[in-house]
Amino acid sequence: xxxxxxxxxxxxxxxxxxxxxxxxxxxxxxxxxxxxxxxxxxxxxxxxxxxxxxxxxxxxxxxxxxxxxxxxxxxxxxxxxxxxxxxxxxxxxxxxxxxxxxxxxxxxxxxxxxxxxxxxxxxxxxxxxxxxxxxxxxxxxxxxxxxxxxxxxxxxxxxxxxxxxxxxxxxxxxxxxxxxxxxxxxxxxxxxxxxxxxxxxxxxxxxxxxxxxxxxxxxxxxxxxxxxxxxxxxxxxxxxxxxxxxxxxxxxxxxxxxxxxxxxxxxxxxxxxxxxxxxxxxxxxxxxxxxxxxxxxxxxxxxxxxxxxxxxxxxxxxxxxxxxxxxx
Amino acid sequence: xxxxxxxxxxxxxxxxxxxxxxxxxxxxxxxxxxxxxxxxxxxxxxxxxxxxxxxxxxxxxxxxxxxxxxxxxxxxxxxxxxxxxxxxxxxxxxxxxxxxxxxxxxxxxxxxxxxxxxxxxxxxxxxxxxxxxxxxxxxxxxxxxxxxxxxxxxxxxxxxxxxxxxxxxxxxxxxxxxxxxxxxxxxxxxxxxxxxxxxxxxxxxxxxxxxxxxxxxxxxxxxxxxxxxxxxxxxxxxxxxxxxxxxxxxxxxxxxxxxxxxxx
Numbered sequence: 001x002x003x004x005x006x007x008x009x010x011x012x013x014x015x016x017x018x019x020x021x022x023x024x025x026x027x028x029x030x031x032x033x034x035x036x037x038x039x040x041x042x043x044x045x046x047x048x049x050x051x052x053x054x055x056x057x058x059x060x061x062x063x064x065x066x067x068x069x070x071x072x073x074x075x076x077x078x079x080x081x082x083x084x085x086x087x088x089x090x091x092x093x094x095x096x097x098x099x100x101x102x103x104x105x106x107x108x109x110x111x112x113x114x115x116x117x118x119x120x121x122x123x124x125x126x127x128x129x130x131x132x133x134x135x136x137x138x139x140x141x142x143x144x145x146x147x148x149x150x151x152x153x154x155x156x157x158x159x160x161x162x163x164x165x166x167x168x169x170x171x172x173x174x175x176x177x178x179x180x181x182x183x184x185x186x187x188x189x190x191x192x193x194x195x196x197x198x199x200x201x202x203x204x205x206x207x208x209x210x211x212x213x214x215x216x217x218x219x220x221x222x223x224x225x226x227x228x229x230x231x232x233x234x235x236x237x238x239x240x241x242x243x244x245x246x247x248x249x250x251x252x253x254x255x256x257x258x259x260x261x262x263x264x265x266x267x268x269x270x271x272x273x274x275x276x277x278x279x280x281x282x283x284x285x286x287x288x289x290x291x292x293x294x295x296x297x298x299x300x301x302x303x304x305x306x307x308x309x310x311x312x313x314x315x316x317x318x319x320x321x322x323x324x325x326x327x328x
Numbered sequence: 329x330x331x332x333x334x335x336x337x338x339x340x341x342x343x344x345x346x347x348x349x350x351x352x353x354x355x356x357x358x359x360x361x362x363x364x365x366x367x368x369x370x371x372x373x374x375x376x377x378x379x380x381x382x383x384x385x386x387x388x389x390x391x392x393x394x395x396x397x398x399x400x401x402x403x404x405x406x407x408x409x410x411x412x413x414x415x416x417x418x419x420x421x422x423x424x425x426x427x428x429x430x431x432x433x434x435x436x437x438x439x440x441x442x443x444x445x446x447x448x449x450x451x452x453x454x455x456x457x458x459x460x461x462x463x464x465x466x467x468x469x470x471x472x473x474x475x476x477x478x479x480x481x482x483x484x485x486x487x488x489x490x491x492x493x494x495x496x497x498x499x500x501x502x503x504x505x506x507x508x509x510x511x512x513x514x515x516x517x518x519x520x521x522x523x524x525x526x527x528x529x530x531x532x533x534x535x536x537x538x539x540x541x542x543x544x545x546x547x548x549x550x551x552x553x554x555x556x557x558x559x560x561x562x563x564x565x566x567x568x569x570x571x572x573x574x575x576x577x578x579x580x581x582x583x584x585x586x587x588x589x590x591x592x
Contacts, residue, residue, distance in 0.1 A: 196392055197435060197439035197441070198453075200428055200432070201502070202429035202457045203453060211456060
């Protein structure tokens with residue numbers, strides 16, 4: 001409470017603006033609910049941690065022993081391959097289907113609608129089993145009535161359709177149906193004025209889509225796609241049902257070998273958690289990348305947030321000290 | 329720009345011929361028999377209250393909207409249709425796109441491509457549509473940017489530009505296709521008042537260079553000073569059409585008088 005003299009003249013006003021006024025001193029709103037819920041949460045965390053440590057059935061020494069076992073590591077590669085290939089089919093197919101669905105051509109729009117209707121309407125596990133059995137039938141029945149499937153089987157012989165290929169096809173083609181809805185939402189989110197401006201410059205539909213609309217739709221498409229990748233990593237465990245030796249299947253086999261169930265489930269869960277964490281971090285930065293051009297100021301990264309929070313805390317503490325000083 | 333252009337105007341070739349055009353959105357009639365001729369080098373301003381059909385008429389000229397009845401020709405070629413053996417044939421997308429190359433359009437909301445810099449916005453169509461080499465397109469784009477006074481903004485993204493700067497980039501983008509006709513759809517309506525002047529100055533300069541322009545505007549000063557002709561539209565028809573200064577200074581029709589009294 002020092003300078004309160006009213007000033008006339010612009011110079012004085014500027015000088016006054018340069019001096020920070022005294023910080024507001026106010027009693028902060030009490031939030032007992034936060035404290036109570038934090039204590040309850042901590043209690044649960046402590047109980048869970050205690051259970052993890054004290055319960056011998058987890059077999060942590062076995063987990064440590066088997067976490068990097070070569071069979072598990074090989075299986076992880078299969079899981080990652082399944083995820084990557086299935087998502088590639090899913091993303092490429094999804095873009096294609098979304099563009100078809102939104103096209104003015106009624107034939108392609110209907111075809112895309114039918115595809116989505118079928119592949120979203122049946123469980124992916126059933127589709128997986130279906131594909132696996134188609135592989136067995138290929139020799140006799142070429143051109144089985146599934147959209148986009150036949151061409152594949154004209155080329156491939158019975159022996160090359162492994163369980164892995166069947167799993168990639170089933171997961172990928174199913175994913176394409178979901179991705180098409182994500183891409184469609186992204187395309188529809190782009191302002192119509194963009195297409196009009198491009199059309200008025202003499203650009204044709206295909207060019208407008210690939211050069212103007214899709215790049216802008218990416219901002220809307222990327223976050224749910226990241227979600228789909230994470231989801232696919234875990235859904236790929238369904239491939240164990242048709243005998244693909246991926247992470248879940250390898251763990252399951254090991255259980256039959258060693259008669260220890262829980263440690264292997266822990267091993268598998270830890271690996272899934274590890275990769276979903278890595279993917280989440282990746283997704284965060286990709287989102288940040290595509291936010292360029294749409295916002296002037298990018299949101300801070302978690303690391304920057306930490307730094308900022310620390311800074312804020314220090315500023316507050318300094319202010320509080322100043323106030324105490326002034327009151328003395 | 330000058331009023332004495334009008335006496336000369338009849339000698340100029342017809343650039344745009346709008347003949348008894350009708351257009352409805354659903355049951356709502358928007359254009360109810362609009363006829364209008366714009367000659368080469370003419371700056372034709374469309375004024376009138378919102379909902380009078382000005383923007384729709386403009387959008388019909390480059391076939392962003394299809395007319396229900398009537399004909400529009402640009403440089404003696406029917407817009408959106410082929411006329412053969414007394415029958416109309418709808419144009420294929422590719423021909424519509426070709427026709428639009430020579431008709432530049434500037435929008436109220438700028439509609440710059442936000443994922444591209446100012447320079448990339450301008451070279452996009454020359455490279456992708458006309459097949460120009462990037463080097464040539466960039467060189468030309470820089471000239472256009474200089475013309476609209478934004479040589480230093482080539483690398484800026486639209487969000488980093490003010491509304492007035494964005495609109496001037498949009499004008500440069502349209503000019504890069506070397507159009508023979510420019511359509512302006514309320515180019516200054518979305519701008520802060522202090523930014524309007526820069527855009528109007530660019531448009532005035534363009535008019536003085538002899539560009540044929542159809543301008544939907546609420547800027548009466550611009551219509552009077554830069555416009556050769558002014559058409560006042562209300563309720564989907566052209567109520568009054570004539571020499572720009574005359575229509576704005578001494579409107580003959582009661583509705584025109586009422587409108588101009590309000591906007592002044």
